[in-house]
Amino acid sequence: MMSLPFLGLFAALIFVSVGHRRLAILCWLTSMVILLVLFRGHAADTLRMIL
Structure with a gap:
């Protein structure tokens, strides 16, 4: 999934x-939207740490 923004920026x-x-x-804007969506999913994800 993370390769999509980079491919869009390359395009x-x-x-x-x-x-x-x-x-x-258009490709740049689409890549920025994809990056924001991926970041939102990453930032909202809980950490699963076993101590």
Whole structure:
């Protein structure tokens, strides 16, 4: 799952280099939303520690 934002950012970099600005912005925004969703799930997860 964590690879999805990085693949989206890589696609945005490719779109910028080709000259498709709107697609690059769309990929960047989508990657940021995915990162926020993944962070929310990670931050709300309880720690299972056995001491």
